[in-house]
Amino acid sequence: MAQGQARTAAKTATPPFSPVLLLGVALKPVRPQLLQPIFDSMLGIIRRRHPDILERMADYADKPVCIDPTDLPFVILLDPNPEEPRLTVRREIDPAEVAATIHGPLEMLIALAEGKVDGDALFFSRRLVIEGDTEVVVALRNAIDGAGIDLIEDISQHLGPLGRPFRGLAGAAIGLIGRLRDDFEMLRSSLIAPAVKDVDAQSARIAALEGEVKQLRKAARRGGAA
Amino acid sequence: MTELARPELVCPAGTPAALKSAVDAGADCVYVGFRDETNARNFPGLNFSRKELGEGVAYAHAHGAKVLAAINTFPRAGQPQLWHRAVDDAAKAKVDAVILADIGLIEYAARTHPELRLHLSVQAAASNPDAIRFYAERFGIKRVVLPRVLTVSEIAAINPRIAPVETEVFVFGGLCVMAEGRCALSSYATGQSPNMNGVCSPAGEVRYTETPEGITSELGGFTINKFAHNEPAGYPTLCKGRFIANDKASYLFEEPTSLNTLAILPDLIRAGVTAFKIEGRQRGRAYVAAVVQAFRQGIDAVLAGRPLPDIDLDRITEGGKQTTGAYEKAWR
Numbered sequence: 001m002a003q004g005q006a007r008t009a010a011k012t013a014t015p016p017f018s019p020v021l022l023l024g025v026a027l028k029p030v031r032p033q034l035l036q037p038i039f040d041s042m043l044g045i046i047r048r049r050h051p052d053i054l055e056r057m058a059d060y061a062d063k064p065v066c067i068d069p070t071d072l073p074f075v076i077l078l079d080p081n082p083e084e085p086r087l088t089v090r091r092e093i094d095p096a097e098v099a100a101t102i103h104g105p106l107e108m109l110i111a112l113a114e115g116k117v118d119g120d121a122l123f124f125s126r127r128l129v130i131e132g133d134t135e136v137v138v139a140l141r142n143a144i145d146g147a148g149i150d151l152i153e154d155i156s157q158h159l160g161p162l163g164r165p166f167r168g169l170a171g172a173a174i175g176l177i178g179r180l181r182d183d184f185e186m187l188r189s190s191l192i193a194p195a196v197k198d199v200d201a202q203s204a205r206i207a208a209l210e211g212e213v214k215q216l217r218k219a220a221r222r223g224g225a226a
Numbered sequence: 227m228t229e230l231a232r233p234e235l236v237c238p239a240g241t242p243a244a245l246k247s248a249v250d251a252g253a254d255c256v257y258v259g260f261r262d263e264t265n266a267r268n269f270p271g272l273n274f275s276r277k278e279l280g281e282g283v284a285y286a287h288a289h290g291a292k293v294l295a296a297i298n299t300f301p302r303a304g305q306p307q308l309w310h311r312a313v314d315d316a317a318k319a320k321v322d323a324v325i326l327a328d329i330g331l332i333e334y335a336a337r338t339h340p341e342l343r344l345h346l347s348v349q350a351a352a353s354n355p356d357a358i359r360f361y362a363e364r365f366g367i368k369r370v371v372l373p374r375v376l377t378v379s380e381i382a383a384i385n386p387r388i389a390p391v392e393t394e395v396f397v398f399g400g401l402c403v404m405a406e407g408r409c410a411l412s413s414y415a416t417g418q419s420p421n422m423n424g425v426c427s428p429a430g431e432v433r434y435t436e437t438p439e440g441i442t443s444e445l446g447g448f449t450i451n452k453f454a455h456n457e458p459a460g461y462p463t464l465c466k467g468r469f470i471a472n473d474k475a476s477y478l479f480e481e482p483t484s485l486n487t488l489a490i491l492p493d494l495i496r497a498g499v500t501a502f503k504i505e506g507r508q509r510g511r512a513y514v515a516a517v518v519q520a521f522r523q524g525i526d527a528v529l530a531g532r533p534l535p536d537i538d539l540d541r542i543t544e545g546g547k548q549t550t551g552a553y554e555k556a557w558r
Binding site for chain 1: 240241242243244246247253268270271272314424428429430432433434435436453455457458459460461480508509511512513516542543544545546557
């Protein structure tokens with residue numbers, strides 16, 4: 001299968017122009033297997049600190065879920081089997097391999113995992129795209145939201161004496177990403193400003209034409225009735 | 227001027243983490259359900275085990291808040307044991323009240339746990355003084371959650387006629403536009419209903435399909451809506467489906483929209499309502515915290531005689547829209 005084919009909703013789940021997107025471009029040459037140890041450690045931490053997630057997912061043990069950070073060049077396969085859970089990073093996943101897929105930008109997926117944003121609200125606003133078995137997605141969302149995950153705190157606790165410097169580094173990184181995000185937003189607005197102006201003008205023209213069509217239809221109906 | 231009574235803020239929690247968020251954000255009461263079909267939010271991965279309920283009650287009580295257990299579905303004929311056990315376990319966990327809808331279950335609770343405070347669920351659809359007084363006189367119901375069909379003035383008229391029974395009204399969240407506890411739309415499409423199974427439009431029956439034109443939502447195999455790209459979406463319920471009639475696709479029952487009464491809080495407080503309820507046990511911690519904080523500020527402002535705070539809750543509303551619903555009946 002060609003790269004990217006697994007992302008069946010990728011066309012509509014366009015990633016935002018962000019520092020993470022740039023990181024994704026940089027990570028393209030990296031083989032996903034090289035990142036696997038990070039995900040193995042994360043799963044270990046989650047199992048130790050939040051065992052209730054897998055407990056709430058017990059009814060969906062045989063329903064793997066694909067988590068697709070749309071701004072990164074890989075996807076994550078979550079196998080929620082309580083006996084042998086797995087979090088595998090892959091370049092791509094055939095949709096037939098999984099019960100459901102969740103597409104969204106990385107920062108939003110992390111905020112969702114930490115309960116900082118509401119999953120329903122993200123879905124209503126179309127920033128989160130789900131495909132496949134909705135039940136397993138809802139169960140996963142509820143299980144994770146209910147766990148009270150705090151990634152920095154969870155990793156800090158895992159690192160023991162190195163936790164404190166890690167907290168400092170993570171705080172600085174979050175601050176840097178926030179500033180970069182603002183800069184990226186400014187760049188994006190600047191780049192698309194001429195196109196937005198054209199679209200606004202076209203929208204106004206379409207609205208005017210729709211009004212005229214409505215008037216003509218009314219007039220035609222009146223003429224027909226007479 | 228008469229001093230206004232301070233209404234209780236009753237907040238939803240689908241998980242222990244959401245309960246803590248609600249209490250920390252200023253909830254006076256938190257309502258929860260067991261992880262089974264005894265409550266009207268029997269969603270996958272949601273709700274409380276018996277142990278979690280006990281811990282939740284301890285946390286809430288330690289912070290001066292109450293916990294209400296919703297056991298508000300209707301037991302299957304001849305098989306009330308699951309519902310009886312839920313009432314027994316809620317009493318054992320020392321919840322501050324149980325919220326019930328079924329008349330047989332109310333009788334069981336009143337007889338078996340005479341010390342347990344009983345609230346009448348919105349699912350019982352008691353919307354007039356005669357019905358409410360019946361439940362109060364026969365079973366000692368202390369509070370009724372009013373269906374979302376009454377205007378503020380109708381609520382103000384009901385309150386003195388049912389005293390000392392308290393009223394609780396919804397102030398934010400999803401809207402049921404049907405006769406609550408009697409809607410059969412979900413059952414028609416999926417065989418499961420909020421009334422009997424605790425779930426409206428069960429997630430297992432919902433499918434979303436991305437197409438070049440946008441997203442299509444299906445319930446039980448029926449296409450119920452199509453959203454264009456960037457068009458805000460709503461819950462996949464039949465009552466909020468978009469159907470074609472007279473060659474025109476439109477929302478025949480109700481648009482995807484959320485109830486928001488922040489702007490009319492002073493009227494609801496003056497109407498003598500005892501408790502304000504926020505819908506959304508199925509929503510995440512972020513929703514709970516945001517809505518509870520907004521209404522805490524709103525209620526405190528009204529009681530202190532300050533102007534209502536201007537709080538934008540658009541980002542968490544269904545379909546990106548808000549309404550005051552039947553409270554104002556603006557369509558009349």
